Amino acid sequence: MYVRSKGQEAAAAPARAVSPGLVLALTAVSFFMVSLDALVVVTALPAIHHSVGGSIGTLEWAVNAYALTFAAGIITAAALGERLGRRRVYVAGLALFTLASAACAVAPNSGLLIAARAVQGLGSAAVTPLALTILASVFPAERRGAAVGIFGGISGLAVAGGPLVGGAVTQGLDWHWIFWINVPIGVLAVAGSLLFLPAGRPARATGAAGAPAGAAGAPAGTAGSHGGTPAPLDLPGAVLAMAGAALLAWGLVRVGESGWGDGLALSGLLGGLAVLAGFVAWERRTDAPMLPLRLFSSRTFTAASIAAFMSFGAIMAAAFLTAQYFQLGLGYSPLGAGLRLLPWTATPMLVAPLAGALADRIGTRPLLVTGLALQAGGLAWVAALATAGPAGYGRYVLPFVIAGVGISMAIPTVPTAALGAVAPGDVGRASGVSNTMQRFGGAFGIALASAIFAAHGHLGSAASFTAGYRPAMLGAVALSAAGSVASIAIARRRPAAAADSGLPTETEDGAVPVSAAPVRNAADL
Numbered sequence: 001m002y003v004r005s006k007g008q009e010a011a012a013a014p015a016r017a018v019s020p021g022l023v024l025a026l027t028a029v030s031f032f033m034v035s036l037d038a039l040v041v042v043t044a045l046p047a048i049h050h051s052v053g054g055s056i057g058t059l060e061w062a063v064n065a066y067a068l069t070f071a072a073g074i075i076t077a078a079a080l081g082e083r084l085g086r087r088r089v090y091v092a093g094l095a096l097f098t099l100a101s102a103a104c105a106v107a108p109n110s111g112l113l114i115a116a117r118a119v120q121g122l123g124s125a126a127v128t129p130l131a132l133t134i135l136a137s138v139f140p141a142e143r144r145g146a147a148v149g150i151f152g153g154i155s156g157l158a159v160a161g162g163p164l165v166g167g168a169v170t171q172g173l174d175w176h177w178i179f180w181i182n183v184p185i186g187v188l189a190v191a192g193s194l195l196f197l198p199a200g201r202p203a204r205a206t207g208a209a210g211a212p213a214g215a216a217g218a219p220a221g222t223a224g225s226h227g228g229t230p231a232p233l234d235l236p237g238a239v240l241a242m243a244g245a246a247l248l249a250w251g252l253v254r255v256g257e258s259g260w261g262d263g264l265a266l267s268g269l270l271g272g273l274a275v276l277a278g279f280v281a282w283e284r285r286t287d288a289p290m291l292p293l294r295l296f297s298s299r300t301f302t303a304a305s306i307a308a309f310m311s312f313g314a315i316m317a318a319a320f321l322t323a324q325y326f327q328l329g330l331g332y333s334p335l336g337a338g339l340r341l342l343p344w345t346a347t348p349m350l351v352a353p354l355a356g357a358l359a360d361r362i363g364t365r366p367l368l369v370t371g372l373a374l375q376a377g378g379l380a381w382v383a384a385l386a387t388a389g390p391a392g393y394g395r396y397v398l399p400f401v402i403a404g405v406g407i408s409m410a411i412p413t414v415p416t417a418a419l420g421a422v423a424p425g426d427v428g429r430a431s432g433v434s435n436t437m438q439r440f441g442g443a444f445g446i447a448l449a450s451a452i453f454a455a456h457g458h459l460g461s462a463a464s465f466t467a468g469y470r471p472a473m474l475g476a477v478a479l480s481a482a483g484s485v486a487s488i489a490i491a492r493r494r495p496a497a498a499a500d501s502g503l504p505t506e507t508e509d510g511a512v513p514v515s516a517a518p519v520r521n522a523a524d525l
Contacts, residue, residue: 020138022196027131030094030189032154033182034124037101038066038442039162039316039345040169040178041117042323043334047175049459052110060450062110063320064249064443065118071439072242073125075290075432079233081130087197090134091190093126098186105179129432134197163323163345167338234290240279241290245440247272249447259455291436292429300421301430303489305437307368308414310483311375312438313445315407317476318379319345320446321453321469325386328465330393343397344378347404348411356412364417365490371409372484376477378403383473386466410483414438417490441479448475 041048045059081089100119107113169178251268260266283289296302319341326337359367381399418434449472457468 035158043167069121097123101182164338167334244275304417309441314480316442317445317449344400351408368487374406
């Protein structure tokens with residue numbers, strides 16, 4: 001008598017019906033929570049400083065520890081999801097984020113807070129790509145675009161809500177609660193994910209014919225829970241990238257505090273450059289690099305990557321500084337500071353969708369060049385208006401709106417330019433690289449701003465903070481302006497006749513436009 005094994009019985013059992021709406025709700029809550037934590041800390045930093053002490057460099061690491069591990073872990077976490085099963089890695093990342101949030105809340109000093117923030121970033125790196133992959137796998141192709149669009153709106157809401165939520169919670173309760181609030185939400189999200197998200201299966205090798213055993217309705221070319229060859233891991237590359245970026249950030253801040261004569265600071269800078277050089281050398285020789293250097297042979301992809309790095313660096317640096325300036329320089333409450341940032345941070349929710357649609361008509365280059373120039377102009381105007389002590393808030397509204405419209409033009413067009421510059425088979429990798437460049441850019445921007453601030457001011461008084469704030473904001477202006485200049489190298493929009501032919505066409509540097517490229521991995525969009 002033939003007896004089936006437990007594994008065979010499980011395989012033969014009918015799959016439990018999955019509710020796409022419930023999957024959307026669960027993944028959206030988790031994605032919003034981890035996205036919010038990138039900026040929720042900025043309006044709480046003065047309260048954190050008062051509680052645990054530390055310099056502007058210490059406060060910088062409360063943000064950058066999260067950003068660096070987040071950036072370094074995105075591509076690796078996505079690959080682990082394909083090997084081990086998407087739900088398994090997603091839930092593990094969500095649980096890690098929740099535990100690290102509790103550790104942040106009880107941290108007795110700045111060192112442990114920074115360490116816990118780094119662990120939070122690792123958890124976020126798993127949740128962010130896999131949430132969208134899981135979501136895309138349960139929606140049919142004709143509804144997938146709308147579901148993915150909701151995630152874009154959630155990202156904009158998190159940018160706008162981060163400083164506001166951080167200020168409201170800090171003022172109404174205590175800064176510890178910006179982390180405690182994650183714990184019950186995280187526990188419920190973990191339980192709901194285990195109960196209601198599709199289990200999936202780890203990736204397996206393709207058969208002799210080379211065709212993966214994908215499930216019907218799954219995004220084309222995906223692996224992981226739908227079969228196919230597992231995505232390779234580049235753990236050495238991830239470690240080298242994070243270590244090099246961290247050393248550079250630390251060296252920049254130390255130079256700002258101690259000057260260029262500090263041998264330890266110079267050692268950090270040189271060490272960071274050496275580690276990053278080692279990272280490039282490793283990426284050249286490994287068979288499965290996290291940062292495929294061949295992608296940079298495209299002028300448009302290189303320019304879009306620089307724009308991604310610079311634009312995110314500028315907005316993170318400016319948000320980090322301005323949330324503190326409104327409190328320490330102008331005397332507003334944490335909630336008051338968050339509310340006063342809304343003309344800037346809420347603009348992407350309104351303008352970004354329009355800019356994305358316009359990019360399809362006129363191309364990405366005009367929007368990126370103009371948008372980043374507008375952001376640079378708006379932030380420069382804010383820096384010029386900065387004074388210590390009471391000042392009318394109304395004069396800041398127009399420059400904030402200008403800066404907000406500018407970054408709103410860049411947010412949807414940076415990834416469009418990057419994905420449109422590569423061959424169809426590289427779309428997934430290109431999107432992972434673009435996301436990673438944004439996160440590393442944010443960490444670099446905060447480190448640069450902190451270094452400039454420390455060289456000109458300190459946290460002791462409103463006047464001393466403003467003295468450092470003005471030149472540090474000009475550093476953010478320089479980053480945005482550099483991104484605008486780099487965007488000039490992006491290829492022009494292809495001729496309308498070619499675009500209307502229905503055939504894949506090339507931009508002037510030989511890249512296939514994103515509209516002609518099939519999606520390889522829904523997690524990367």
